[in-house]
Amino acid sequence: MNGYSRGCGKKAAIAFACATLGFAISGAAQAGIYDAGKVLATSGVNITDGAAGGGITPWAVIAGYETNQGINGSIHYTYANLPNYSLNSLGVAVGFYDRLELSYAYDLLPTGSTFNTVGLLTNTLAGVAIQDSGIDPFNTAIRMDIFGAKLRVLGESIYDSDTLIPQVAIGGFYKINHNGALMDTLLANKRKDFEAYVAITKIFFPLDLLFNVTVRYTAANQTGLTGFGGPNKNSREFRPEVSFAYLLAKNVAIGAEYAAHGKNTDGRGVAVGGGIDTSVLGSITGALNNIGVGGPVGNLANNLNSTLTQRESDWYDVFFAYFPNKNLSFVAAYANLGNITLTPKQTGAYFSVQASF
Amino acid sequence: MKSFYKLVLATAFSLSSLSAFAAGSETPEGKVQSTFPPISSDAYEKFGGKYGMDRWVEGLFKYIMLDNRINYIFTAHGKIDRQIKLNQQLVAVMLGAPGVEYQGASMSAAHAEMGITLTQFNAVVEDAYLACEDLRTPYHTCNQLIAALAPFKRSIVTR
Numbered sequence: 001m002n003g004y005s006r007g008c009g010k011k012a013a014i015a016f017a018c019a020t021l022g023f024a025i026s027g028a029a030q031a032g033i034y035d036a037g038k039v040l041a042t043s044g045v046n047i048t049d050g051a052a053g054g055g056i057t058p059w060a061v062i063a064g065y066e067t068n069q070g071i072n073g074s075i076h077y078t079y080a081n082l083p084n085y086s087l088n089s090l091g092v093a094v095g096f097y098d099r100l101e102l103s104y105a106y107d108l109l110p111t112g113s114t115f116n117t118v119g120l121l122t123n124t125l126a127g128v129a130i131q132d133s134g135i136d137p138f139n140t141a142i143r144m145d146i147f148g149a150k151l152r153v154l155g156e157s158i159y160d161s162d163t164l165i166p167q168v169a170i171g172g173f174y175k176i177n178h179n180g181a182l183m184d185t186l187l188a189n190k191r192k193d194f195e196a197y198v199a200i201t202k203i204f205f206p207l208d209l210l211f212n213v214t215v216r217y218t219a220a221n222q223t224g225l226t227g228f229g230g231p232n233k234n235s236r237e238f239r240p241e242v243s244f245a246y247l248l249a250k251n252v253a254i255g256a257e258y259a260a261h262g263k264n265t266d267g268r269g270v271a272v273g274g275g276i277d278t279s280v281l282g283s284i285t286g287a288l289n290n291i292g293v294g295g296p297v298g299n300l301a302n303n304l305n306s307t308l309t310q311r312e313s314d315w316y317d318v319f320f321a322y323f324p325n326k327n328l329s330f331v332a333a334y335a336n337l338g339n340i341t342l343t344p345k346q347t348g349a350y351f352s353v354q355a356s357f
Numbered sequence: 358m359k360s361f362y363k364l365v366l367a368t369a370f371s372l373s374s375l376s377a378f379a380a381g382s383e384t385p386e387g388k389v390q391s392t393f394p395p396i397s398s399d400a401y402e403k404f405g406g407k408y409g410m411d412r413w414v415e416g417l418f419k420y421i422m423l424d425n426r427i428n429y430i431f432t433a434h435g436k437i438d439r440q441i442k443l444n445q446q447l448v449a450v451m452l453g454a455p456g457v458e459y460q461g462a463s464m465s466a467a468h469a470e471m472g473i474t475l476t477q478f479n480a481v482v483e484d485a486y487l488a489c490e491d492l493r494t495p496y497h498t499c500n501q502l503i504a505a506l507a508p509f510k511r512s513i514v515t516r
Contacts, residue, residue: 158507
């Protein structure tokens with residue numbers, strides 16, 4: 001299946017999102033409820049899931065520069081260049097009265113060399129493909145729509161500097177991965193699922209420091225880019241995420257983030273033609289080793305086994321964010337996404353640009 | 358799932374009761390502002406002592422009077438010289454200046470009828486950073502004062 005050729009749904013969704021933002025902003029201007037009163041940089045930036053936060057973790061801040069007097073919003077484009085993938089995220093987030101945030105993001109992950117190899121291998125192994133693996137060698141891309149909502153429940157991360165009470169928000173995402181066949185190949189239980197989270201943000205001005213803790217209730221594999229849940233079930237779990245940002249200047253922040261990921265498909269193979277799970281290769285390898293088959297045959301089995309075993313790692317990033325003014329911001333980051341499906345050591349540069357209105 | 362919602366609700370309720378308690382406490386204008394963590398003890402000195410603080414307030418008012426988002430509020434109130442003098446006393450007390458007394462009304466009494474918005478309050482915050490830059494006061498030092506003044510939002514912003 002060619003991932004690029006099925007893009008009409010994507011275009012419609014983006015057009016819808018842009019139109020929504022456009023109407024929201026123009027409506028706000030007409031009604032006199034357009035507002036950009038937040039202090040510079042305190043809106044955060046848009047994460048790849050579309051919500052306001054750091055780079056990968058949603059924070060308790062509400063998107064846009066509005067205060068409780070109005071509406072504001074932002075759009076973003078993010079590109080992360082990894083050895084075997086490139087992650088593209090395009091999205092829009094609108095903040096209402098610094099209380100409610102609605103967001104949409106479209107994530108596109110061309111899989112490059114990884115699935116070229118797997119696709120060719122599985123096509124060869126299966127002969128004529130018995131079922132659609134979702135892999136089109138040289139042309140596989142994963143596409144995901146992410147709808148988000150966030151509500152600030154209490155606290156003011158900036159003004160409550162005389163107490164330890166943080167700003168707290170609850171939120172959720174509904175994610176729709178459009179590569180169902182590939183999710184089956186990767187042994188994910190579902191391709192659509194929701195996530196919920198509680199985010200806690202506190203700014204410590206005397207230390208020039210912002211601190212955030214988020215707990216996400218989710219079954220996502222690689223944020224949902226490789227589906228939700230494992231081969232047998234879709235069990236959601238609580239996963240912690242932590243961010244801190246050191247405020248170097250009123251328009252510059254540097255920091256780091258950590259997001260725990262699950263192990264739903266960790267150690268599993270991939271399903272190739274006829275629904276054969278390559279993790280059976282593990283037992284074949286074991287059997288071959290047990291009966292003393294070494295040499296080229298044993299090595300081949302061992303190599304194939306480790307090549308076709310999926311792994312998932314926690315995500316880390318180190319970022320630099322620059323806010324030249326309230327209408328524009330840039331993020332440059334180094335992202336360590338660890339093992340993604342069959343490919344280890346996915347580290348690379350991450351760039352994001354955002355515009356606010 | 359049910360247990361998750363219960364957890365969220367329980368957290369929200371317990372924190373909101375804490376928040377209500379904090380919001381109800383009047384910000385002290387007569388003593389050093391207490392913040393978490395405390396502002397650095399040499400902040401007043403770093404601001405240049407009495408001379409530096411006085412110039413900083415003058416700088417703040419320069420930017421306020423140039424700021425079309427808020428200058429009309431200060432102009433309408435009038436007595437700019439007296440506003441500057443009271444603010445000089447206030448920030449000095451907030452940063453622990455010895456022997457200074459704040460002679461103005463409480464923040465909530467002074468702003469009660471003005472209907473100040475958070476957008477207007479934040480405009481003053483942005484002008485405060487500009488005043489720091491004018492005086493070559495480092496961002497870190499400026500943040501000590503921002504931390505001390507931030508809780509006034511609860512007394513000043515009424516809309």
